[in-house]
Each structure stands twice: as C-alpha cells, then as structure tokens.
Amino acid sequence: MSLCSENKEHAEFVGRIIVLVGAGLALMLVAVLAFAAGEPAGHAAARWNPLHFKPAIEQADDKECLVCHAEVLKPSVRAQSPAGVRANTAIAWYQTLEVYSGDQDTFHRRHLVGELAKKLMNLRCNTCHQGHDPRDEAPGTSATTQATGYTLRKQVDPKTCLMCHGQFNYEVMGLPGPWAQHGETFGNNCLMCHEGIRTSRHNVNFLKPRAIEAAGRESAENCYGCHGGRAWYRIPFPYPRHAWDGMDKDVPDWAKNRPTASDPRFLLDEWMSPPAPAAATPAPPAPAAKTGSKARAQSRPALARKARKSSYVRIQTVKGSQHVSQI
Secondary structure (H helix, E strand, O other): OHHHHHHHHHHHHHHHHHHHHHHHHHHHHHHHHHHHHHOOOOHHHHOOOHHHOOOHHHHOOHHHHHHHHHHHHOOOOOOEOOOOOEHHHOOOHHHHOOOOOOOOOOHHHHHHOOHHHHHHEOOOHHHHOOOOOOOOOOOOOOOOOOOOOOOOOOOOOHHHHHHHHOOOOHHHHOOOOOHHHHHHHHOOOOHHHHOOOOOOOOOEOOEOHHHHHHHHHHOOHHHHHHHHHOOOOOOOOOOOOOOOOOOOOOOOHHHOOOOOOOOHHHEOOOOOOOOOOOOOOOOOOOOOOOOOHHHHHHHHHHHHHHHHHHHHEEEEEEOOEEEEEEO
C-alpha cells in the first residue's frame, strides 16, 4: 500500500514538472515570435534578402534600398582627416573640375543627389549594384550562386564604372593626343566634330540625353568630364557604335568587334534624338588695334589664333572611319 502511494506521488511530481517545462517553452516561443515581428532582421539575415539578388534587384526601387541603406545619402564628410587636414582648407580631386561646384561630398551623394548628378544623370541604386553572393563574393562558386552582375571580390562590376570613368580614346578619334593637351586646337568644342559624327549617343536610362546635349553646347568640360576628365582607369570604355544619319557603311577596324546597341538593361523606352544645332551667330567685329607696341605684341597672336581656329582642323574618312587631324 505504501509502495503504490509513493509511485502515485512520484508520477504526480513528474507530471507537474512536465507541465511547467511545457508552459515555459510555450512562453519562450511566444516571446521569440513577438520579438521577431517587432524588430528588423539582423545584418546576417538581411544579407540574404531576395532584394540583393537577381531578378528582384533588377526591379528594385531606390526607396526599397534606402530602407536599410539610408546612411549613404547623409552628409558625412569628415571635418578633419585622420592626418589632421581640415576639409575646408583642402580641395578634393573632383573639386578641381570646372563642372563641379560646392563643398566636398560623399561618393554616393555626388552620384545620386549632387548638383551635376541631378542635372545630367538619372542614376539609381541598381544602375551600379546588380547583386552579389555574401558567401565569398565570387561568381560561379556553387550551383545556386549568382553568376553575373559583379566580379570577384567586388559588389559592382568595374565595367559599369568604366562607362563614365575611362580614358579619353583619342587614338580611335584620330586626334594628335589627349584632349587636355589638344582641346585648344579644336576650340575646346567637342561639337566641332560631333555635330555630325556619332550623333546617336547618351540614349541610356541612367543619363538625361537632352540635358547632356545642351550642356555640351555650353562647355566642352561637360563632355570631357565623363570622357576622360574623371578617369579612374587606364583604359577607355568601348562604347556601342550606334548608327547615325550619314554614317559610312564601311566599318573601321577598331569598331568591328563593337556592339551596335547598349546593354538591354540600360535601354530607354523611347529613343531621344539630339536637338538641332543652334543657328550660327555672326562673329563680333575685331577690336581696334591699340597703339602701344606691347599691346600689339600681345593682341596680334591672340587675334590670329581666333581667326585661324577653323583652319586648324581637317576631317578625313579612312577605312570608313572619320578622323580629325591638325593641319
């Protein structure tokens, strides 16, 4: 009788323990679910968000990206460098360009919300960022890895950067040397030649074609800025060779392997033709010569350069390619 009573008490004790443990586990589960529902995912989990991979990233809106990456658009230039140089007493390399105005700014802000970016560009987050693999940032390392859109150990394909940060390809153009050295020969006017050569240009969804054409008429610096003036690389970008009115049917050797259309993801829904060239305005009369010998020595060469500018340039067609040379 005593043995049965002891077994019954033991069973009741074990039962109470099981109930308490079960209740505790249930409460812990409820707490975890409530925490997960009320708090954002941690960094480790967020790295695997589908928005970081194709095809979702190709359709992503900037607002979706900035939910987690809002800090890239916050002004965050150091007031003073680690070496002790104050930002307001130093000039960054991009501040030396004629087309940049304002104080130093961060990389993403210059490309997305800067004055020049808003005027001439239509860059979005996924213009440059096309996904990557968080495991080892190397394409093609497994059956499920993303194989395109980035390169080894990089989250942006350098070819995307190269489009606006490559060298000035003066050899292909037939110029005597870099634009920085010979721009004066052509009156610092890109449209001296490009008014009628390769006129199908800038029709991509990350640029504003008409605004760029208008800016190019204002100053060649607006053209040169993305065609050699901000070069990060030692090579030029092999731009697609779109057909234009009056284009020679013979393809020059350098263009035989060039594509004839932009990357499909950059195509505009509507092709925008460049605006018609502005009507030529008559040149103002030459100022009267000054009587001083010193004034004459300075003014005559200047007037001669202005008068002869149009005779410095010769455009020739060689093997189907139009070349510009100095004469």
